[in-house]
Amino acid sequence: MITTNLKEAKQELNSEGIIAIPTETVYGLAGNAYSENAIKKIFDLKKRPFYNPLIVHIKSAEFLTEVAREIPEIAQKLANEFWPGPLTLVLKKQPHIPDLVTAGKDTVAIRIPNHDLTLNLLEELEFPLAAPSANPFGSISPTSALHVFNYFEDDLKVILDGGECQKGIESTIIGFENDKPILYRLGSLSIEQIEEKIGPILTKTNSTDNQPAAPGMLSRHYAPSTDTYLTNDVTNLIQSYPNKKIGLLLFQKQLNNVPIEHQEILSKTGNLDEAAKNLYASMHRLDKLNLDLIITERLPNTGLGKTMNDKLERATKKE
Ligand code: TXA
Ligand code: MG
Numbered sequence: 001m002i003t004t005n006l007k008e009a010k011q012e013l014n015s016e017g018i019i020a021i022p023t024e025t026v027y028g029l030a031g032n033a034y035s036e037n038a039i040k041k042i043f044d045l046k047k048r049p050f051y052n053p054l055i056v057h058i059k060s061a062e063f064l065t066e067v068a069r070e071i072p073e074i075a076q077k078l079a080n081e082f083w084p085g086p087l088t089l090v091l092k093k094q095p096h097i098p099d100l101v102t103a104g105k106d107t108v109a110i111r112i113p114n115h116d117l118t119l120n121l122l123e124e125l126e127f128p129l130a131a132p133s134a135n136p137f138g139s140i141s142p143t144s145a146l147h148v149f150n151y152f153e154d155d156l157k158v159i160l161d162g163g164e165c166q167k168g169i170e171s172t173i174i175g176f177e178n179d180k181p182i183l184y185r186l187g188s189l190s191i192e193q194i195e196e197k198i199g200p201i202l203t204k205t206n207s208t209d210n211q212p213a214a215p216g217m218l219s220r221h222y223a224p225s226t227d228t229y230l231t232n233d234v235t236n237l238i239q240s241y242p243n244k245k246i247g248l249l250l251f252q253k254q255l256n257n258v259p260i261e262h263q264e265i266l267s268k269t270g271n272l273d274e275a276a277k278n279l280y281a282s283m284h285r286l287d288k289l290n291l292d293l294i295i296t297e298r299l300p301n302t303g304l305g306k307t308m309n310d311k312l313e314r315a316t317k318k319e
Helices: 005-015 036-046 061-067 073-082 118-123 145-155 191-198 234-238 273-285 304-314
Strands: 019-021 028-032 056-057 087-093 107-111 172-177 180-185 228-231 246-250 263-266 293-295
Touching: 005 019, 005 118, 005 228, 019 118, 019 145, 028 056, 056 145, 061 073, 061 107, 061 273, 073 087, 073 172, 073 191, 107 191, 107 246, 145 273, 180 191, 228 304, 234 293, 246 273, 263 273, 273 293, 273 304, 293 304
Parallel strands: 056 107, 087 172, 228 293, 246 263, 246 293
Antiparallel strands: 019 028, 087 107, 172 180
């Protein structure tokens, strides 16, 4: 049920149940990070393979040492700069974090979400929340309570409604190798924003499907169920599909040769942050139109444009 009742949310979590929570990035499917029962329910509902570990959401930076150890100086600096916010740090874990959360790794992914309702909830709980995005494995992430409901309906007793996600794309993930920061997943915090604080950062975002050693980056992901293509030249690609019902995901400008109701414009003013906020909601809408195919336009490769191009590449990857 979609609700704003924190009491029900708390009750469910305290009895090892799972709920959906709003964050500034996307909605999460959350359970007690210290309860194997709760974590199993998350994997089960999401149909997520156990080799893919979860992010642990904590209420404040003081709590960091309860879940992580041997924290590199740069990690602390990044936490100070960007938490609460769309940054996940992969750090050495404390022994009491269940293997199920970390897929047996010696590291744990951690962030503080920047959303009042969820921060209030975390404040009232005696444990952190493990939460992947609240979508079935491989499908488009949810950016509203209704998206979550459309996926899981009454399988979730509590879908905490915190409105539309303000960022609209997952957190950026940074890990450490020999104390050097490595960018593992492009997300809502742009590379430029990170480099402004800590200088140039190495990127390792291509891992193989069952070895997401560089985490979070399975090759095919975020995919609509409609056949979807990515291109620099939408007008040209449309011509390859005569007599097809085509949906368009466009950055700024609509086109004349496709019905307007089949077009999604991400930002009329060409603002990449606005486009990011709208991206998944637009994909959800197009996916519901029973189209033959969706054509998406590659975005300018800067700031969150880079992140969106990465997501779109994964969404359109053909097996
Ligand atoms: O914005 C977000 O990060 C959202 C909200 C709900 O916080 N969560 C999210 O979770 O995107 P999920 O499960 O969809 O993505 C988490 C990624 C996974 O791809 C996983 O591989 C990576 O984080 N990850 C988690 N723990 C890891 C670890 N110990 N080492 C490497 N990668 C890890
Ligand atoms: Mg996800």
